[in-house]
Amino acid sequence: MIPIISLELARTLRNPAIWLIVTLLQCAFAWYSLSALEAYLELQPRLALSDNAPGLSTWLMGRYTLPATFACMLAVPVLCMQKFAGDRQNGALNCLLMAPVSSLKIALGKLCAVACVLAGISALSALNVLALRAVAPIDTVALLYAHACQWLYLLACAGIGLACSALCRSAQSAAFSSAAALLMLWLLSQGGATSGINWLAELSIATHLSRALAGVLHTGDLVYFVAVIAVSTAVVTRALENARVFGERT
Amino acid sequence: MTTPQTDTPPLVVRQLTLHRGQAVIVADLALRLQTGDVLGLVGANGAGKSTTLQCLAGHLSPSEGEVWVAGHNLVDAPASARAHIGYLPDPPSLHNELRVSRHLRAIASLHGLKRAASDDAVARVLELCRLTDAASKRIAHLSQGYRQRVGLAQALLHQPAVLLLDEPTNGLDLDSQDQFAETVRAVSAHCAVIISSHHLSDLRACCNRMASLTAGRLIEQHNNTLNPRRDTHAGREPETVFIRVHQPLDVDALQCLRGVVSATAERDGWKITYRGDTAELSQAIAERGWGLRQLSPMLFEPGAAGAKSTPSVSLEPAP
Numbered sequence: 068m069i070p071i072i073s074l075e076l077a078r079t080l081r082n083p084a085i086w087l088i089v090t091l092l093q094c095a096f097a098w099y100s101l102s103a104l105e106a107y108l109e110l111q112p113r114l115a116l117s118d119n120a121p122g123l124s125t126w127l128m129g130r131y132t133l134p135a136t137f138a139c140m141l142a143v144p145v146l147c148m149q150k151f152a153g154d155r156q157n158g159a160l161n162c163l164l165m166a167p168v169s170s171l172k173i174a175l176g177k178l179c180a181v182a183c184v185l186a187g188i189s190a191l192s193a194l195n196v197l198a199l200r201a202v203a204p205i206d207t208v209a210l211l212y213a214h215a216c217q218w219l220y221l222l223a224c225a226g227i228g229l230a231c232s233a234l235c236r237s238a239q240s241a242a243f244s245s246a247a248a249l250l251m252l253w254l255l256s257q258g259g260a261t262s263g264i265n266w267l268a269e270l271s272i273a274t275h276l277s278r279a280l281a282g283v284l285h286t287g288d289l290v291y292f293v294a295v296i297a298v299s300t301a302v303v304t305r306a307l308e309n310a311r312v313f314g315e316r317t
Numbered sequence: 318m319t320t321p322q323t324d325t326p327p328l329v330v331r332q333l334t335l336h337r338g339q340a341v342i343v344a345d346l347a348l349r350l351q352t353g354d355v356l357g358l359v360g361a362n363g364a365g366k367s368t369t370l371q372c373l374a375g376h377l378s379p380s381e382g383e384v385w386v387a388g389h390n391l392v393d394a395p396a397s398a399r400a401h402i403g404y405l406p407d408p409p410s411l412h413n414e415l416r417v418s419r420h421l422r423a424i425a426s427l428h429g430l431k432r433a434a435s436d437d438a439v440a441r442v443l444e445l446c447r448l449t450d451a452a453s454k455r456i457a458h459l460s461q462g463y464r465q466r467v468g469l470a471q472a473l474l475h476q477p478a479v480l481l482l483d484e485p486t487n488g489l490d491l492d493s494q495d496q497f498a499e500t501v502r503a504v505s506a507h508c509a510v511i512i513s514s515h516h517l518s519d520l521r522a523c524c525n526r527m528a529s530l531t532a533g534r535l536i537e538q539h540n541n542t543l544n545p546r547r548d549t550h551a552g553r554e555p556e557t558v559f560i561r562v563h564q565p566l567d568v569d570a571l572q573c574l575r576g577v578v579s580a581t582a583e584r585d586g587w588k589i590t591y592r593g594d595t596a597e598l599s600q601a602i603a604e605r606g607w608g609l610r611q612l613s614p615m616l617f618e619p620g621a622a623g624a625k626s627t628p629s630v631s632l633e634p635a636p
Contacts, residue, residue: 070426074412077423081414161410162471165376166427167400311395312378314371 071176079184088142092188095138096195103130124206127196128213132280135192136217140224144245146184147228150177152241170307174300181225189218209282216279223292224249226299233306325388326351327478327509333382335372342368343533350509355501357520358513360530366513367407370481374404387478403477407484409468413457417448417467420456421474428475442470445500461488473504480510486519498522517614518595557615558595561586563608574601
């Protein structure tokens with residue numbers, strides 16, 4: 068699996084589109100963090116008068132990490148679309164399918180490579196708020212925990228993105244279908260809240276993220292994220308097996 | 318690194334059949350290749366050459382039949398069998414973002430070669446495929462001919478027992494085609510090779526066995542007589558070719574050409590039975606200024622007995 072991760076990382080880092088996405092995300096992170104700080108400074112005189120007022124760290128976890136994670140989620144379909152669908156279009160997927168490597172290893176290798184890129188993006192996101200430590204007291208552990216949850220959430224999104232990529236014939240349709248699937252899973256929480264159907268909200272990926280970002284990791288949330296990743300990996304593996312049995316049509 | 322068992326034939330195919338719905342893509346194919354065999358698979362577009370190679374490469378599961386590669390069943394132990402197969406698809410499957418050497422190193426590591434062995438293997442195939450000068454170039458910037466060479470280098474990296482080449486001379490100039498034939502002859506000492514092409518002339522330069530496919534059926538096998546290195550027959554079998562020229566000709570003019578056994582006028586050309594190298598025939602026509610427009614082999618006499626009605630002819634030797 069290591070050769071596949073290494074190969075995929077090498078290919079990803081040579082893709083100019085990835086660097087453009089990271090640059091845009093960094094701009095978004097900077098904007099969100101400074102906006103959250105500004106809003107906190109405006110409210111601070113009033114917050115100081117109330118009991119149990121949120122500290123800067125708690126404030127940033129709600130006002131910065133959630134929108135930053137949403138921005139990252141929008142980038143996931145673009146990160147994942149090339150992995151199978153794009154490779155299928157340009158014929159590069161055959162390199163892996165012809166190699167003496169199992170389909171599960173290919174699926175996990177690609178997922179791990181995307182996980183490494185997402186870890187870098189989460190680290191970048193964390194650095195934006197941790198930089199504020201120079202001027203304000205910040206709970207480093209709480210923010211690192213929030214970003215670990217963000218990474219886990221993005222990994223689940225990447226699983227869905229890779230599954231769409233493995234099932235689609237073109238990179239564009241993979242990107243659109245995974246973006247649609249992720250937005251639908253995000254909006255399910257709104258639908259569940261307005262209709263009062265709890266199980267609908269529980270299916271939403273945003274519900275589990277919000278709970279995780281609140282500072283408490285429920286076992287149910289962890290199981291949800293791991294289940295999404297496992298099911299997506301199974302779908303990818305199955306799609307690759309089908310490609311090996313019925314041939315890869317480019 | 319893959320080392321086939323010494324007494325096991327590199328490739329044994331038994332009753333290989335592939336259905337897609339009602340259509341039969343490959344029918345009842347039987348084949349046994351030994352190390353040193355270079356089988357040319359010729360056939361028209363859509364005859365099933367690429368599909369057959371995909372089946373043999375484990376890139377497509379057969380509906381029936383067995384494929385054994387260096388003693389490993391391709392269906393039951395696909396990973397072990399694939400480790401002994403080098404496959405150059407058409408078009409070659411490459412990572413365009415990477416440089417040639419990085420791409421080859423990545424493929425070597427997928428085949429389980431360690432760092433030092435991988436570096437050695439990459440250096441070997443770069444030299445063998447004359448890619449040393451292009452090693453540091455990005456694959457996306459390479460010409461089609463160079464991409465074919467990278468594809469061939471990729472197929473040879475792990476020293477496979479079976480080498481499958483699908484239309485390998487596509488996009489190669491004449492010099493490169495000669496070099497390609499030389500490379501195939503060099504590597505065939507250590508493996509069995511199958512080359513598919515719809516150009517008979519491409520295959521004759523390097524093959525010692527020939528088979529033709531029509532609608533997925535292996536219907537003819539004849540010894541290649543134009544490869545001097547491998548020619549074991551004292552005389553040459555006459556073959557039938559179809560030619561079209563710009564100039565109006567008569568039978569006498571054609572029969573004056575050296576090697577022509579007979580010539581018959583067809584609707585828009587000539588059917589010639591010829592004993593010798595077709596390259597020499599085309600050169601002789603060119604020297605006479607007749608303006609050669611087409612010279613193609615006629616593998617099957619229209620309506621000849623056995624051409625279509627005969628089921629697949631097994632290339633597997635009788636027990």
